[in-house]
Amino acid sequence: MAAILQAIGLQKVYNPENPTRTVALDGLSFCVDQGEFVSFVGPSGCGKTTLLMTLSCLTEPTGGKILVKDREVAAPPPEMAVVFQDYGRSLFPWRTVLRNVTFGLESKKQLSTADRTEIAMRAIRDVGLAGFEQHYPWQLSGGMQQRVAIARALAYEPDILLMDEPFASVDAQARTELEDLLLGIWEKFSQTILFVTHDIEEAVYLSDRVFVLSARPASIINAMSVDLGRPRDQLATRELPAFWKYRHEIYRIIRQETIRQRADATGAPPGEVRP
Amino acid sequence: MRRGGGGIRRLLYETRCPGYLFMGLLLGFWEVAALADLVDADFIPRITAIAVSCGELIRSGELPQHVARTLARTFQGYAWGILLGVAVGAASGLWRPVHALLGLTIEILRPMPVVATIPIGILFLGMGNRMNVFVVALATTWPIYVNTFQGVRRVGAELIDTGRIFGCHPPRNIFKIVLPAAMPFIVSGLRVSLAIGLIVAVISEMLVSGDGLGHFIVDTAQAFRVPEMYAGVIATAAVGYALNRTFLAVENRFMGWHKGFTAQRAA
Numbered sequence: 195m196a197a198i199l200q201a202i203g204l205q206k207v208y209n210p211e212n213p214t215r216t217v218a219l220d221g222l223s224f225c226v227d228q229g230e231f232v233s234f235v236g237p238s239g240c241g242k243t244t245l246l247m248t249l250s251c252l253t254e255p256t257g258g259k260i261l262v263k264d265r266e267v268a269a270p271p272p273e274m275a276v277v278f279q280d281y282g283r284s285l286f287p288w289r290t291v292l293r294n295v296t297f298g299l300e301s302k303k304q305l306s307t308a309d310r311t312e313i314a315m316r317a318i319r320d321v322g323l324a325g326f327e328q329h330y331p332w333q334l335s336g337g338m339q340q341r342v343a344i345a346r347a348l349a350y351e352p353d354i355l356l357m358d359e360p361f362a363s364v365d366a367q368a369r370t371e372l373e374d375l376l377l378g379i380w381e382k383f384s385q386t387i388l389f390v391t392h393d394i395e396e397a398v399y400l401s402d403r404v405f406v407l408s409a410r411p412a413s414i415i416n417a418m419s420v421d422l423g424r425p426r427d428q429l430a431t432r433e434l435p436a437f438w439k440y441r442h443e444i445y446r447i448i449r450q451e452t453i454r455q456r457a458d459a460t461g462a463p464p465g466e467v468r469p
Numbered sequence: 470m471r472r473g474g475g476g477i478r479r480l481l482y483e484t485r486c487p488g489y490l491f492m493g494l495l496l497g498f499w500e501v502a503a504l505a506d507l508v509d510a511d512f513i514p515r516i517t518a519i520a521v522s523c524g525e526l527i528r529s530g531e532l533p534q535h536v537a538r539t540l541a542r543t544f545q546g547y548a549w550g551i552l553l554g555v556a557v558g559a560a561s562g563l564w565r566p567v568h569a570l571l572g573l574t575i576e577i578l579r580p581m582p583v584v585a586t587i588p589i590g591i592l593f594l595g596m597g598n599r600m601n602v603f604v605v606a607l608a609t610t611w612p613i614y615v616n617t618f619q620g621v622r623r624v625g626a627e628l629i630d631t632g633r634i635f636g637c638h639p640p641r642n643i644f645k646i647v648l649p650a651a652m653p654f655i656v657s658g659l660r661v662s663l664a665i666g667l668i669v670a671v672i673s674e675m676l677v678s679g680d681g682l683g684h685f686i687v688d689t690a691q692a693f694r695v696p697e698m699y700a701g702v703i704a705t706a707a708v709g710y711a712l713n714r715t716f717l718a719v720e721n722r723f724m725g726w727h728k729g730f731t732a733q734r735a736a
Contacts, residue, residue: 252630269633276634283627287730288649300645301636330726332733350635 198228198263198386199249199354205257206241206248218244220411221258226386228353233389233397235444236407237452242390243279245412246358249388250276262354275347279359281339285331291318291342292327298350317349320379337368341375348379357389361396370428373400377426394448398440399426406447409455416447514696522696523703531685532704538681539708542598543663543670546605550662553606554613555655559648561614562621575614583608583669587676601673601681608669609662613655620654621647653727656720663716667709682708 206219218241226232234242247253249260251270262271270276275298278284285294295314299305305313318327321341331339340360347355357376361369377400380387391397397404398420406416420440422431431437480486496516502508503515526532557575561568583604590600624647632642648655674683682705689698721728 250634252633270636272636274634276631278627278631280627282734283625284631286628286631286646286649288652288726297631297637298635330729332726332730346635 196228197225197261198230199226199388200224200261200264201249201258202261203258204245204248204255204260206244206253207256210256217411219248219255220413222413223258224405224414224417226354226388229384229386230403231380231387231389231401232403232405233391233401234405234407235391235394235397235448236412237409237448237455238392240407240410241412242392242407243358245407246276246356246388246390250274250356252276273353275350275352275355277340277343277347277355277357277360279362281331281336281343281363285339285342285346287330287332289330290327291323291329291331291334291345294331294342295345295349298346313351314345314349317345320348320382321345321375335368337364337372340364340368340372344372344376344379348383352385354386354388357387359391360389362392369396374428376400381425394441394444395432398422398437398444399428399431404440404444406444406451409451409458415451416444418444511695514699519696519699519703523700526697526700532700535680535682535685535701536704536708539667539670539674539683539705542601542605542674542681543666543712545602546607546670547609547663547666549602549606550609550613550666551659554610554658554662555617555648557610558614558617558655558658559621559643559651562618562651563643563647568618579611579615584672587673591677596677598678601670601678604673605666605669609666612661612665613658616654616658616661617651620651623654624650653724656724660713660716660720663712664709667705667712671705 201222201224204219204222205217208214208216208218222245234245236242244253248255251260251267254268259266261267262273286297289297292311292314295317296310299310299313302310315324315327318324321344323338323341323345326334326338331342334342340363343360361372364372373396376387389397389400401420404416404418404420405414406418407413408415418440422434422436422440499513500516503510503513503518523532557571561571586607587600587604590603594600594603628646628650629642632638632646637645670681671683671686674681675687676683678684682701686698686701686705689695689701
């Protein structure tokens, strides 16, 4: 399969000229195939969100490049959509659910208003929010608001969907529902999904591959193919011995990484650059 | 007994009756005080006498005409104030160089009591209507400017990022994201400015004008037409009240989302 997204030697340094200089990403390289579902996990504070912000071109890398369909990108490409963690801050509170979902379509000039509404209504049905089009996002529960954000991304018809800990702020039950909703959507539309999470089990459950990131500065220390078959099931998949083997292995790598980082940190105060 | 108590309770907590009752009492007290010669009826005529002269002034069309003139000035100046306040406030909030350029000058001009600029207005614009509109515009610009500036500064980075992801870039995102997101701030500036606009319009009419409520009040006072003067004062109060109520109705219609949004956030 062809690579749809490539990161080559991505580097991100905050305040490069300052004493507060922080290296968040250091020479990060990976390749994601068309239609693949990959997750990124790593020790907390390792730069997962920075990675996603950089991949979506919302912040500029200080080194390296991003290729989408073999083309270098510097601004958010139209074939990419993002679902942020904090739906409360990324949905437009003055727009109804329907008008939040049509938002991305308003930049596609070739579409008529009727087309936009139709596409948006389809996306709203796909995330199971039919009947809530005229509600405002803040009238809905957290899980439902995140569905609105997913519908907005879906309506944009992206080839690549970036998700930054999208289910971290919803309750456990809504979370498993959203996981299966996402898998259903992915199987139906076969986008490429890059999913950032701090939840190892979630990463294993959802993904084809799990990239394990090192402590800051983030680089990929393991790319684990998850061979659990499809479709996945919250009960059956999570009870497979292989599921626990993957979970165990990733957990072990991250713990090792955390211990290594702590050891380093005692040598040099946190926040400073490692030699 | 308990039922009666419940009725009074409902009357006090859930209706506007206490407000009307209190106002009725005040007016009644006024009437009695004037009737019983507790106050000098030349200076404080009976409220019924004021009401009669109000009726006459309305019937003759004199009072409505002055109200219309004052409203016209208020709205003309207010429109300029909105235009300037929103434009300069948004530009300063969006682009640091604009704020760096204009900020100091604005902060020096802003606290100046606008009444003090009336003589300057007269020098440059003459004694006509343009001077009145100018001072109203000047006075109404500041609150709108300050609130727009604050509102624009506080627009969340997530909203701007969301715009960029979904193909909404500057300058289009100013109208689709920045201004709507800053709207609750802008609206509170608009509300304050509307009240200030009326006040300044009336004051400017008191100093320089051949018509309008301010002119009418001063004119009747100097002619010792005391009931008419009170009618002018009451009309001014009524106009202010009506403007505010209208504003709140419009705000409720268009900013309903904000009430719900903040209530939900607080919960």
